[in-house]
Amino acid sequence: MSKLTRSQAAAHREACSLVELDRDLDEGEKLFVLEHYQESTSTTQSADGAFFTPLGLARDMRIEVVGTRILDLGAGIGHLAFTCRNQWDQANGEPARELVCVERNPEFVRVGMKVVPEATWWCGDLLRVHREPVRPFDTVISNPPFGTATRNADAPEYRGPRFEYHVIAVAAHVARHGVFLIPQSLAPFHYSGQQGMQHDRADAEYERFHTSTGIGLEANCGIDTSYYLDQWHHPMIPTEIVTCDFTDSAVARRRSRATLTPTTPVFARPRWPDTAAR
Ligand SMILES: C[S@@+](CC[C@H](N)C(=O)[O-])C[C@H]1O[C@@H](n2cnc3c(N)ncnc32)[C@H](O)[C@@H]1O
Numbered sequence: 011m012s013k014l015t016r017s018q019a020a021a022h023r024e025a026c027s028l029v030e031l032d033r034d035l036d037e038g039e040k041l042f043v044l045e046h047y048q049e050s051t052s053t054t055q056s057a058d059g060a061f062f063t064p065l066g067l068a069r070d071m072r073i074e075v076v077g078t079r080i081l082d083l084g085a086g087i088g089h090l091a092f093t094c095r096n097q098w099d100q101a102n103g104e105p106a107r108e109l110v111c112v113e114r115n116p117e118f119v120r121v122g123m124k125v126v127p128e129a130t131w132w133c134g135d136l137l138r139v140h141r142e143p144v145r146p147f148d149t150v151i152s153n154p155p156f157g158t159a160t161r162n163a164d165a166p167e168y169r170g171p172r173f174e175y176h177v178i179a180v181a182a183h184v185a186r187h188g189v190f191l192i193p194q195s196l197a198p199f200h201y202s203g204q205q206g207m208q209h210d211r212a213d214a215e216y217e218r219f220h221t222s223t224g225i226g227l228e229a230n231c232g233i234d235t236s237y238y239l240d241q242w243h244h245p246m247i248p249t250e251i252v253t254c255d256f257t258d259s260a261v262a263r264r265r266s267r268a269t270l271t272p273t274t275p276v277f278a279r280p281r282w283p284d285t286a287a288r
Pocket of ligand 1: 136137152153156
């Protein structure tokens with residue numbers, strides 16, 4: 011990953027100081043941490059594949075989120091979960107959304123618990139989440155690691171090389187709806203940065219994924235992710251936001267055939283600093 015500039019390094023240090031404070035952060039301080047905490051500084055090997063979503067793009071993804079129980083897979087320090095909070099709806103009498111964040115890097119979990127303390131944080135492997143005794147979610151939202159990131163498990167119906175598809179196949183077991191940021195080359199359509207919508211861009215690996223899982227990756231409400239290309243902390247490839255309907259009968263049929271071997275619980279529930287993970 012690229013070296014930080016002086017101002018990036020200074021802002022990162024300030025973000026770390028905020029995280030160390032022995033009190034809750036206010037909204038402005040949380041936003042500062044989300045904008046300036048640099049993922050490349052993590053000393054944990056599992057920082058590989060960590061590219062935090064620019065907040066503007068995270069807010070756009072939120073438009074596609076439905077329901078009250080939301081799961082963020084590979085949550086980093088919580089950019090997506092942060093934008094899924096529904097304080098304004100609560101002012102109108104709506105219940106608070108239940109947010110669950112799964113992230114395997116304990117350094118990120120520690121920061122995330124400070125900026126999204128209302129979420130439940132699980133430190134563990136997102137590819138095992140469907141083996142946990144969890145109540146179903148309304149939406150899974152995720153900006154997963156891209157490419158052939160190291161995997162310790164396969165999703166139930168997909169055995170191919172694409173980490174992103176494994177995350178989506180796992181999500182189909184725990185939620186009714188999905189919103190994912192993935193490389194544009196993995197989506198069956200191209201829209202972002204293009205003149206218009208280009209259909210029929212699916213490659214052979216997508217067809218294998220679709221056939222084995224029944225999951226279709228659908229377009230979103232018109233979000234062009236190329237607008238945010240210069241807002242990432244690091245150079246970023248073209249991406250698309252894809253949405254999934256996991257209640258589709260083809261998905262449900264294949265899901266019901268999957269045999270899941272129960273495992274011992276894999277998620278550590280950290281406490282930081284005195285905020286109990288709920
Ligand atoms: C591309 S980053 C996105 C972070 C955050 N969701 C965001 O949008 O800013 C992917 C995250 O997934 C985490 N990750 C990678 N492999 C994982 C795994 N097997 N289980 C849980 N988290 C994982 C990385 O540590 C990283 O924080």
